[in-house]
Amino acid sequence: MVTSRRIPEATVARLPIYLRCLHVEAKRGVPTVSSERLAELAGVNAAKVRKDLSHLGSYGTRGVGYDVGFLIFQVRRELGLTQDWPVAIAGAGNLGQALAGYAGFRARGFSLVAMFDTDPAKVGQSIHGTPVHPIGALPAVAAEEGVAIGIICTPPEVAQELADAFVDAGVKSLLSFAPTVLSSPDHVALRMVDLSMELQILSFHSQRVAEQLVEGL
Amino acid sequence: MVTSRRIPEATVARLPIYLRCLHVEAKRGVPTVSSERLAELAGVNAAKVRKDLSHLGSYGTRGVGYDVGFLIFQVRRELGLTQDWPVAIAGAGNLGQALAGYAGFRARGFSLVAMFDTDPAKVGQSIHGTPVHPIGALPAVAAEEGVAIGIICTPPEVAQELADAFVDAGVKSLLSFAPTVLSSPDHVALRMVDLSMELQILSFHSQRVAEQLVEGL
DNA sequence: GTTTGTGAACCACTTCACAGCC
DNA sequence: GGCTGTGAAGTGGTTCACAAAC
Numbered sequence A, B: 001m002v003t004s005r006r007i008p009e010a011t012v013a014r015l016p017i018y019l020r021c022l023h024v025e026a027k028r029g030v031p032t033v034s035s036e037r038l039a040e041l042a043g044v045n046a047a048k049v050r051k052d053l054s055h056l057g058s059y060g061t062r063g064v065g066y067d068v069g070f071l072i073f074q075v076r077r078e079l080g081l082t083q084d085w086p087v088a089i090a091g092a093g094n095l096g097q098a099l100a101g102y103a104g105f106r107a108r109g110f111s112l113v114a115m116f117d118t119d120p121a122k123v124g125q126s127i128h129g130t131p132v133h134p135i136g137a138l139p140a141v142a143a144e145e146g147v148a149i150g151i152i153c154t155p156p157e158v159a160q161e162l163a164d165a166f167v168d169a170g171v172k173s174l175l176s177f178a179p180t181v182l183s184s185p186d187h188v189a190l191r192m193v194d195l196s197m198e199l200q201i202l203s204f205h206s207q208r209v210a211e212q213l214v215e216g217l
Numbered sequence C: 001g002t003t004t005g006t007g008a009a010c011c012a013c014t015t016c017a018c019a020g021c022c
Numbered sequence D: 001g002g003c004t005g006t007g008a009a010g011t012g013g014t015t016c017a018c019a020a021a022c
Helices: A009-027 A035-042 A046-054 A068-079 A094-100 A135-145 A156-168 A195-215 B009-027 B035-042 B046-054 B068-079 B094-100 B135-145 B156-168 B195-216
Strands: A065-067 A085-090 A110-117 A130-134 A149-152 A173-176 A189-192 B065-067 B085-090 B110-117 B130-134 B149-152 B173-176 B189-192
Touching (some): A009 A035, A009 A046, A009 A068, A009 B195, A068 B195, A085 A094, A085 A135, A085 A156, A085 B195, A094 A110, A110 A135, A130 A135, A135 A156, A149 A156, A149 B195, A156 A173, A189 B195, A195 B009, A195 B068, A195 B085, A195 B149, A195 B173, B009 B046, B009 B068, B035 B046, B035 B065, B085 B156, B094 B110, B110 B135, B130 B135, B135 B156, B149 B156, B156 B173
Parallel strands (some): A085 A110, A085 A149, A110 A130, A149 A173, A173 A189, B085 B110, B085 B149, B110 B130, B149 B173, B173 B189
16 A cells, blocks of 8 residues: 555554564575564564555565565665664763664664763763764754754753754754653654653563462462 | 553553652642643643543542642552562663663662673672672572563673573563564563664654655745 | 543554455 | 455544533
8 A cells, every 4th residue: 555655653663673673584595574474573463564564565475475675675765764864962971872882873874973961071072983062062063963863861850951952953853861751843753761661660560460479379 | 440450551651751740749849730730741631641540549639639649659559669679680781881870770669689791891890889790690690689670781682592581580571672572471571672763763753854844845 | 610530432553354466 | 375465343542521529
């Protein structure tokens, strides 16, 4: 169904998983995958794989499966990975530095072009090859470098200001690791990742398991 | 509706957000919050807040709202945060060390009791006060310390082995930062956080925005 | 008057099941 | 015979809208 250009959010969130699995198969020299096989690798159900991929177009062959190389290309194109997106990180603390050192960045078509921090000891330095600018330079540098994705690794108190600064500089996608709720205009994509939230959700499950054990006695 | 003991997954995932917002209001000395106010702070819709909270019980007062302190207690109880959960981290690289230094850990009722790594230079050391053990010691140490939550910060190649080791040691909740699909038995909760996946999803949105700009010409 | 708690309507996503093509 | 693509049915979650409680 190549006609409709509205891909469900849930499908978009799974495309990177499929892509990774496809790369694994490509590296093994496998020429084609069935939805069954891809589903197994991605840890989902085969019908879901077929419906997801059908949103990109009819790229499979009945009785055969999907051509691995061709499907990799199509998924990458759909995700916008055929072009390079400039990324900037606000906050050069532990997490910011760990992210800057993440090898998967450039490997996957993202260029880390700038970091920002308030600490005078860090400003002017280079972390894993990326220059650290003062926070005040964010609007100018982000605009000049054409930053597409802003990553926020600051304390929660200043996260919203940083988000606003990125938005003002024309950044259209934000990823925050700050433990606070952020808001952004409708046209800006905002994703939040929060360790303490993940732990609390797991705490709920731990408790549920513990209760079941007690009940089972 | 205190009768039903099945809280929707989506609600559980939002409880930590509400909890954080409630703490903010408590610190400001606010005695009660309406669903409207809590919704605004949490960035969701008021009806959703009410339905979510109704799953915990009827803790609100019509015409008044929810008592902040009481609601904090109930949400914490529901999430299992009134008890301490021992946590272990496998992988003492950049990310593992950044997580070990995360102050929110102990502050929120999680005790980081052990780290594991293969690097002989790290084994025997202590990172932010947490001892680093060899990977081989994982089953014994995790079982002995009663680890409830295992965090995986290793390269993807060994992530599944580590997950299996945690599961064998009786760990019932896993959080993985490794960029690979993991599988675990049904009774083990597994959450995955993946920077490169988040970036790829944002890449999709960046591309969509770029396309709209072109169309708009 | 205010605000909760909740059926009912709605919507998005998932899964089934099978026709259609290889 | 094998596997995709997709309508149709099913599921879970969201939002509406209002009666009940303060």
